[in-house]
Amino acid sequence: MTTIYEVEHLHQPGGWLSPGYVEVGDEGVIGSVSAAKPAGRPVERLRGFGVPGLSNLHSHAFQRALAGRTEFVTATRSEDNLWTWRKEMYRLVDRLTPEAYEAIAALVYLEMLQFGMTAVCEFHYVHHLSGGHAHANAAEMSDRLIAAADRTGLGLTLLPVLYAHGGIGKPVEETQKRFVHSVEDYLTLIDTLRGRRAAHPNLRVGLALHSLRAVTPDEARAALAGMDAMDPAARLHIHVSETTHEVAEVKAGLGARPVQWLLDNLGLDDRWCLVHATHLDAAEIAGAAASGAVAGICPLTEATMGDGFFALPEYHGAGGAWGIGTDSHYSTSIAEELRILECGKRLELRRRNVIARPDGGAPVHSGRVLFDTALAGGEQASGRGGGALVAGRRADLVMLDPVSHVLLGHGPDTVLDAWILGGTQNPVRDVMVAGRWVIRDGRHPDEEAIRAAYRTAAATLFD
Numbered sequence: 001m002t003t004i005y006e007v008e009h010l011h012q013p014g015g016w017l018s019p020g021y022v023e024v025g026d027e028g029v030i031g032s033v034s035a036a037k038p039a040g041r042p043v044e045r046l047r048g049f050g051v052p053g054l055s056n057l058h059s060h061a062f063q064r065a066l067a068g069r070t071e072f073v074t075a076t077r078s079e080d081n082l083w084t085w086r087k088e089m090y091r092l093v094d095r096l097t098p099e100a101y102e103a104i105a106a107l108v109y110l111e112m113l114q115f116g117m118t119a120v121c122e123f124h125y126v127h128h129l130s131g132g133h134a135h136a137n138a139a140e141m142s143d144r145l146i147a148a149a150d151r152t153g154l155g156l157t158l159l160p161v162l163y164a165h166g167g168i169g170k171p172v173e174e175t176q177k178r179f180v181h182s183v184e185d186y187l188t189l190i191d192t193l194r195g196r197r198a199a200h201p202n203l204r205v206g207l208a209l210h211s212l213r214a215v216t217p218d219e220a221r222a223a224l225a226g227m228d229a230m231d232p233a234a235r236l237h238i239h240v241s242e243t244t245h246e247v248a249e250v251k252a253g254l255g256a257r258p259v260q261w262l263l264d265n266l267g268l269d270d271r272w273c274l275v276h277a278t279h280l281d282a283a284e285i286a287g288a289a290a291s292g293a294v295a296g297i298c299p300l301t302e303a304t305m306g307d308g309f310f311a312l313p314e315y316h317g318a319g320g321a322w323g324i325g326t327d328s329h330y331s332t333s334i335a336e337e338l339r340i341l342e343c344g345k346r347l348e349l350r351r352r353n354v355i356a357r358p359d360g361g362a363p364v365h366s367g368r369v370l371f372d373t374a375l376a377g378g379e380q381a382s383g384r385g386g387g388a389l390v391a392g393r394r395a396d397l398v399m400l401d402p403v404s405h406v407l408l409g410h411g412p413d414t415v416l417d418a419w420i421l422g423g424t425q426n427p428v429r430d431v432m433v434a435g436r437w438v439i440r441d442g443r444h445p446d447e448e449a450i451r452a453a454y455r456t457a458a459a460t461l462f463d
């Protein structure tokens with residue numbers, strides 16, 4: 001059985017259909033899209049604006065529990081930055097149980113759905129018990145993330161992280177022992193998780209190198225070769241150039257800036273997601289953009305950490321792919337993340353409409369460019385087969401409510417500007433992931449229980 005939806009306004013690559021008819025099959029894939037009502041078939045009407053679900057390209061789900069808990073200074077921590085924040089994050093890691101990991105992930109995955117994200121790339125590095133001892137089930141913590149994704153209905157591209165060193169030439173700290181694998185054990189974990197896919201159709205598995213600080217060139221090459229043998233199309237993620245400290249350490253240790261080193265030594269292509277990519281010089285911007293890799297910008301997290309600001313006009317202008325991640329989850333709102341990116345640049349450059357550039361005579365809308373670029377980047381980084389409401393793609397459909405205050409009176413030409421740049425109310429009403437409704441009228445059926453489990457977890461972690 002297939003279902004046909006009549007969507008009042010349907011987002012399409014390069015435009016809208018008003019209305020658009022979308023046929024969704026049982027397997028969660030779009031069978032057809034047309035402007036004409038299919039003859040002799042019943043349709044379900046959906047009022048408002050139907051847009052594709054966005055893939056969030058970077059998440060550390062457990063860090064959601066730290067949001068709002070590190071916003072103060074003390075006499076011993078008057079200078080606060082990413083590295084002092086990391087000490088607080090490690091205190092949380094030291095207390096994190098599998099139950100808490102799942103409870104926090106379920107809450108943040110629910111939040112992502114409620115803001116219109118239909119998948120997440122989870123950069124997962126808390127693998128073991130404290131002291132580095134393996135769980136009885138070596139994939140215990142990964143399985144907790146899979147359970148949280150199943151419970152909420154969010155698509156999951158799981159990226160187990162290879163982490164081996166506490167810095168270039170440095171042993172790991174005590175807390176970091178929870179993160180460490182040999183390359184061999186790491187590839188075994190990936191193989192195990194690939195085996196989970198048969199029972200979890202919304203699961204994809206990719207590879208992540210924590211950073212060039214935490215993995216040697218030989219370890220990186222061995223892990224990539226092992227992944228390539230299992231799945232040559234797998235997505236490959238790495239933290240890169242988040243801070244100037246990291247750039248200096250890699251330059252001193254490996255002889256080149258991080259992105260330049262990757263370009264010269266591992267070769268970047270469209271399987272790669274360069275997470276943060278904040279501090280790039282002109283040659284790195286040109287090289288990374290031309291490689292086809294996607295830059296994984298995490299605007300509110302990077303702002304909260306005081307990392308620095310992505311070179312949006314330069315990277316976008318060079319034709320570079322980029323998308324957004326919510327990383328430490330200071331926000332899970334697509335609108336907030338894209339707004340700080342565009343408006344932060346407006347403040348810096350003292351002009352309006354930074355990302356949109358004229359193209360012939362018709363107006364080019366900033367909201368549309370921001371959303372469509374982040375949509376394509378998220379799809380590329382997650383490798384899910386979604387990212388557009390066209391035949392053959394995953395049926396990830398987000399309905400925006402036309403009576404939400406931010407969208408009142410808007411039509412298709414300006415609706416994305418209104419959502420992304422025009423107000424604060426969340427207009428996401430219904431969310432479909434792979435053909436199945438998981439949010440209706442803003443609500444998830446398991447919401448109360450997910451909140452209760454999170455509250456219990458937070459109480460034990462911060463008592």
Ligand SMILES: [Zn+2]
Nearest residue numbers: 060123239327
């Ligand atoms: Zn990260």
